[in-house]
Amino acid sequence: MPYRSIPRMVIKRLPLYLRILDNLIKRDVEIVSSRSLSEITGFSAEQIRKDFAYFGAFGTRGSGYNTEYLRERILTIIGLNRQTSVIIVGMGHLGTAISRYNIAKNPYINIVGLFDRDPQVIGQKIFDLEVKDAKQLKDFITEAKIKVAIVTVPAECAQEVVDELAEGGVTAILNMAPVRLQVPKGVHIHYADLTIEIHSLIYYSSETERDIEELEAL
Amino acid sequence: MPYRSIPRMVIKRLPLYLRILDNLIKRDVEIVSSRSLSEITGFSAEQIRKDFAYFGAFGTRGSGYNTEYLRERILTIIGLNRQTSVIIVGMGHLGTAISRYNIAKNPYINIVGLFDRDPQVIGQKIFDLEVKDAKQLKDFITEAKIKVAIVTVPAECAQEVVDELAEGGVTAILNMAPVRLQVPKGVHIHYADLTIEIHSLIYYSSETERDIEELEAL
Numbered sequence: 437m438p439y440r441s442i443p444r445m446v447i448k449r450l451p452l453y454l455r456i457l458d459n460l461i462k463r464d465v466e467i468v469s470s471r472s473l474s475e476i477t478g479f480s481a482e483q484i485r486k487d488f489a490y491f492g493a494f495g496t497r498g499s500g501y502n503t504e505y506l507r508e509r510i511l512t513i514i515g516l517n518r519q520t521s522v523i524i525v526g527m528g529h530l531g532t533a534i535s536r537y538n539i540a541k542n543p544y545i546n547i548v549g550l551f552d553r554d555p556q557v558i559g560q561k562i563f564d565l566e567v568k569d570a571k572q573l574k575d576f577i578t579e580a581k582i583k584v585a586i587v588t589v590p591a592e593c594a595q596e597v598v599d600e601l602a603e604g605g606v607t608a609i610l611n612m613a614p615v616r617l618q619v620p621k622g623v624h625i626h627y628a629d630l631t632i633e634i635h636s637l638i639y640y641s642s643e644t645e646r647d648i649e650e651l652e653a654l
Numbered sequence: 655m656p657y658r659s660i661p662r663m664v665i666k667r668l669p670l671y672l673r674i675l676d677n678l679i680k681r682d683v684e685i686v687s688s689r690s691l692s693e694i695t696g697f698s699a700e701q702i703r704k705d706f707a708y709f710g711a712f713g714t715r716g717s718g719y720n721t722e723y724l725r726e727r728i729l730t731i732i733g734l735n736r737q738t739s740v741i742i743v744g745m746g747h748l749g750t751a752i753s754r755y756n757i758a759k760n761p762y763i764n765i766v767g768l769f770d771r772d773p774q775v776i777g778q779k780i781f782d783l784e785v786k787d788a789k790q791l792k793d794f795i796t797e798a799k800i801k802v803a804i805v806t807v808p809a810e811c812a813q814e815v816v817d818e819l820a821e822g823g824v825t826a827i828l829n830m831a832p833v834r835l836q837v838p839k840g841v842h843i844h845y846a847d848l849t850i851e852i853h854s855l856i857y858y859s860s861e862t863e864r865d866i867e868e869l870e871a872l
Binding site for chain 2: 447448450451452454455456476477478513514515516520522528529530532533534536542544545583584586607608609610614616624626628629630631632633634635636637638639640641642
């Protein structure tokens with residue numbers, strides 16, 4: 437278990453490094469310095485070197501990191517070195533947006549199931565996947581051994597859906613419903629809550645206003 | 655400037671407290687203890703008491719916090735005590751999802767402009783708002799003094815859009831395009847990047863697998 441001691445905050449930065457490396461490799465860049473990575477990410481070069489040292493990737497002084505090697509290490513640590521099967525529960529606007537746009541283009545993820553309980557939505561096709569009846573959810577995840585699910589149902593049904601996912605063996609859930617949920621031990625739940633993001637953003641917009649008022653008062 | 659010393663991590667938790675308080679007030683709950691809030695949020699009761707103490711909200715020992723008072727304090731700190739005008743640039747699936755679902759129901763935010771550059775999308779109506787031509791973006795934000803924008807354009811156009819927003823006076827941007835961007839000093843940019851969220855989630859799904867393998871090997 438060499439990776440168990442990587443701090444949560446480092447893990448959160450890995451997917452960003454991965455995206456940057458993917459872009460560099462696409463442009464045939466073989467070596468990248470912590471300084472260039474710092475300019476792209478906004479993290480300090482020191483921070484980046486520390487992050488990489490956690491998984492034994494050490495740059496060569498004055499020349500930098502090998503992009504392919506670094507990507508391989510990160511893929512292995514996250515667990516993206518083989519494609520992960522993911523399902524989406526809730527095919528409203530947000531579920532549809534995610535299945536069509538974000539995920540369809542992702543080389544590391546394979547969307548294998550879409551679920552909804554609305555008879556008008558069940559049976560609709562998104563690319564080559566037909567939206568299934570939410571009643572089939574538990575059987576599907578148990579049989580296909582699904583571990584990762586994205587939940588985009590309304591707040592009032594989210595707990596029920598998450599309970600079912602946990603019972604069916606899902607261990608990692610991205611909840612986009614605007615509600616906090618209970619999960620059993622061993623199940624990780626992440627929240628991607630846009631309203632919360634927007635509200636905290638507004639704090640910063642008015643902070644800037646406060647700064648300006650302060651300056652003008654001088 | 656009594657709030658300037660509130661740490662960023664506390665600010666990030668405020669919108670979550672706000673949502674919980676909104677729900678409690680809707681159900682006529684007048685008093686809430688840090689312990690109940692701890693059960694709902696998953697944060698420790700001590701953490702919650704510390705967060706609230708930052709803005710001078712002290713509970714009464716053994717009885718708790720007044721929900722209305724606490725909500726008012728939080729609204730004032732975030733700057734949600736008056737409605738904030740927000741625009742969305744990029745009316746693909748994600749922009750449409752946000753404008754229809756997340757925001758339409760939000761009492762603190764007023765979506766006042768939707769923009770896209772696709773002639774097929776320009777002129778479409780979402781509720782009572784017509785999607786405008788992105789060419790009008792800068793004039794619109796300057797005239798309407800817009801400070802907050804959500805960007806859901808493709809990665810390759812995001813920097814250009816963000817530059818225009820900053821030039822037009824926007825100070826807080828939620829970027830949902832899967833790319834890191836440069837903003838001038840005084841402009842805050844937050845990233846709500848679903849791919850990144852999903853990738854870091856996969857780490858935790860395989861962590862659980864690793865735990866199980868470890869247990870089984872004993």
